Structures are given as structure tokens and as C-alpha cells.
Amino acid sequence: MLIRSKQVRTILVWQSVATAMLALLSAIFSGTPGAVSAALGGAINILAGLVLFAIASLGRRKTAGEVVLRAIKAEGSKVVFVVIALWMSMAQFKGLVHVPFIATFCLTALLPAVAFVGRDAGEVSTDPVSTDHK
DSSP states (O other): OOOOOHHHHHHHHHHHHHHHHHHHHHHHHHHHHHHHHHHHHHHHHHHHHHHHHHHHTSSOOOSHHHHHHHHHHHHHHHHHHHHHHHHHHHHHOTTOOHHHHHHHHHHHHHHHHHHTTOOOTTOOOOOTTOOOOO
């Protein structure tokens, strides 16, 4: 399996499903341009997430400082990618329907935070500080 992290796979699946559902809904209300706009809005965050995960997983980090530095670089790269992708989408796609585009973009941007909130029912925390005793 290319992506080993269960949380990363979950995020990508949720973002893909949300994008597909909003693209279908947009097709009903706005036709093909709405569906394409929604798909484009979701695709930006899906690809941005892949950029983040790829950069974050590069190389070995031996200290906490190296881990934090890599995370900052990965998040910065994601932000740069998103800004460029949004600008290019809005500048180049003349038939862009803004409501589905922005709505799908915002929804798929919020989904990664949700994936880390919950845990599987059978998963036991190995964190000694955790107060969640199952």
C-alpha cells in the first residue's frame, strides 16, 4: 500500500467522497460547469494534502526540532500549492461557478481535522498522558 497511515487514507477517502457528492449535487443545480467547479475545488485540497504528506514523510528526523521543521516546511508547501492552484483555477477556468467551487474547497479543507478527532472503538491509547481510558 502506497500510503501506510490509516489517518491519511481516511482523510483522502473522506475528501474524495465529499468532492464526488458535492460535484453530483452541483451538477443537478448548476449543470456541468457547477460539477466541474466543485470537483476542481475538492481536487485542490486532495492534491494539497498529498503534497503535505509527501514532504512531511521525506527523510529521517532524529530530533524533535527536525520533526517540527519538516512539519512547518510541509504545511508551508501546502499553503503555497493551494494559493497557486486557487489563483490558476479562478484565472483560467472561464466557466467557473463560484459557489460550488468555494463550498467544496472549504468542506474538503475542514475534513482533515475531523479524521484525527475520533479513534476506532477497539483502539487503545499508548499515550501515557492520555486521560481517555477505554
